[in-house]
Amino acid sequence: MNFMGATVTTARNEEKIWGGGNEPMQSSYGKLMMWFFIVSDALTFTGFLAAYGLSRFKFIEAWPLPDEVFNHFPFMHGVNAPMYYVALMTFILIFSSVTMVLAVDAGHQLKKDKVAVYMFLTIIGGLIFVGSQAWEWKNFIKGEYGAIETKGGSILQFVDITGKRVKLEDFALVLAEDRIQHTASNGIWFSSEGPLPSFSVNEVQAGFAANPNILIRTEVLYEATDATKADKTLHPTLNVKEKHKSILTREASTAMLAKAQYVVEGANLERNEYGTRLFANFFFFITGFHGFHVITGILINIIIFFNVILGTYEKRRSYEMVEKVGLYWHFVDLVWVFVFTFFYLV
Amino acid sequence: MAQEHASNGTKRIWNVFILLSAVTLVEVILGIFKPEVLYHNSFLAMNLLNWIFILLTIYKAYYIVWAFMHIEGEESSLKNAVVVPLVFLVLYLMFILLIEGDYIYDVFRDSTIKWNF
Numbered sequence: 001m002n003f004m005g006a007t008v009t010t011a012r013n014e015e016k017i018w019g020g021g022n023e024p025m026q027s028s029y030g031k032l033m034m035w036f037f038i039v040s041d042a043l044t045f046t047g048f049l050a051a052y053g054l055s056r057f058k059f060i061e062a063w064p065l066p067d068e069v070f071n072h073f074p075f076m077h078g079v080n081a082p083m084y085y086v087a088l089m090t091f092i093l094i095f096s097s098v099t100m101v102l103a104v105d106a107g108h109q110l111k112k113d114k115v116a117v118y119m120f121l122t123i124i125g126g127l128i129f130v131g132s133q134a135w136e137w138k139n140f141i142k143g144e145y146g147a148i149e150t151k152g153g154s155i156l157q158f159v160d161i162t163g164k165r166v167k168l169e170d171f172a173l174v175l176a177e178d179r180i181q182h183t184a185s186n187g188i189w190f191s192s193e194g195p196l197p198s199f200s201v202n203e204v205q206a207g208f209a210a211n212p213n214i215l216i217r218t219e220v221l222y223e224a225t226d227a228t229k230a231d232k233t234l235h236p237t238l239n240v241k242e243k244h245k246s247i248l249t250r251e252a253s254t255a256m257l258a259k260a261q262y263v264v265e266g267a268n269l270e271r272n273e274y275g276t277r278l279f280a281n282f283f284f285f286i287t288g289f290h291g292f293h294v295i296t297g298i299l300i301n302i303i304i305f306f307n308v309i310l311g312t313y314e315k316r317r318s319y320e321m322v323e324k325v326g327l328y329w330h331f332v333d334l335v336w337v338f339v340f341t342f343f344y345l346v
Numbered sequence: 347m348a349q350e351h352a353s354n355g356t357k358r359i360w361n362v363f364i365l366l367s368a369v370t371l372v373e374v375i376l377g378i379f380k381p382e383v384l385y386h387n388s389f390l391a392m393n394l395l396n397w398i399f400i401l402l403t404i405y406k407a408y409y410i411v412w413a414f415m416h417i418e419g420e421e422s423s424l425k426n427a428v429v430v431p432l433v434f435l436v437l438y439l440m441f442i443l444l445i446e447g448d449y450i451y452d453v454f455r456d457s458t459i460k461w462n463f
Contacts, residue, residue, distance in 0.1 A: 024423065
């Protein structure tokens, strides 16, 4: 009386499907659980991305522009290459997804060698992706131009009179100062600080005063409204492009710089030279979480790869394990597609 | 022997790969060049360029889940168990949080609270 059919007919009796003793969704336990895990993990990432959306909307005018931040390309030092490298990373991950599907397909045909080759390519693709992400992190943490954080928490960046970005080291003076890093052994024993930035606030302010061709660029996105046209602190000619950051006049820049509190170089979990503090924090958290999923995916793929070579699934006459692991890998790719869109494109 | 295994399954896989790569290429090109007509016009408080990105991303997601994760071959009860909660919960969460974020932005801009809200 048990309904053990593997075919689907429209006349299946409700009670026979859900009455017990069979697979109601025509799927094995392992595969079903992998699907449900993917649903829950997808919701976790949704929560993170939704939090990112909330924070970004809170500070929508001050959020950094991605193609000004992510513009490095390997072996092309100093070249402004916005978005190219992250596009390459996306291709690599999609390609590794394709090799994974081909491995699953070969598994259905019980072709052990093909499965092994495609799984190996998937692992390599995953490793290249993780390596690339680590390289992006390195560039992000190191920073390029440097910035000032004011007492109010805004980030000030510097441009020259043509509107081109200027590095702190290009204009900051080196003064004779004896501020050194406070560690537990050379100051108050119960507190310490991280390494000091390359320049102090005084050095940056002195360099700015000595060089009349430097202007300040604020975090705020410029929009040509009546209010901004009447605003005397905004530079009259340089604020040409909408949806770019505002550039101030020399007088307004000097006034803003007087409120400087920190020199910010690169990025960490607290502050970053690109803009609002939350930007770097979310970047590390979400791409880090995704990278963690990629790393565990690579590890699991390696284990399954060895099992394929050892013939474990050949003996079982089923490569369903490859399929289950493939589901996880595709989920990782899927999350990346969304992270890529919301962090880099939108 | 090596050439003749472009079975129906593998052919479809490569076709989907080409489709996903093409869509990604389009997204990246639009992201780099940001055509004025799309970037400066809005629909429902978001510019058209962002709408295109989000719709293309959902299109890619559909193909990854349908073809690569092979959910097209599964029972409809499994399909629904996966897709329906995600669609409903994701849309609901995004709706609430983006509206709240926008509201807090307005509070920061117009009233006296500037931080930590």
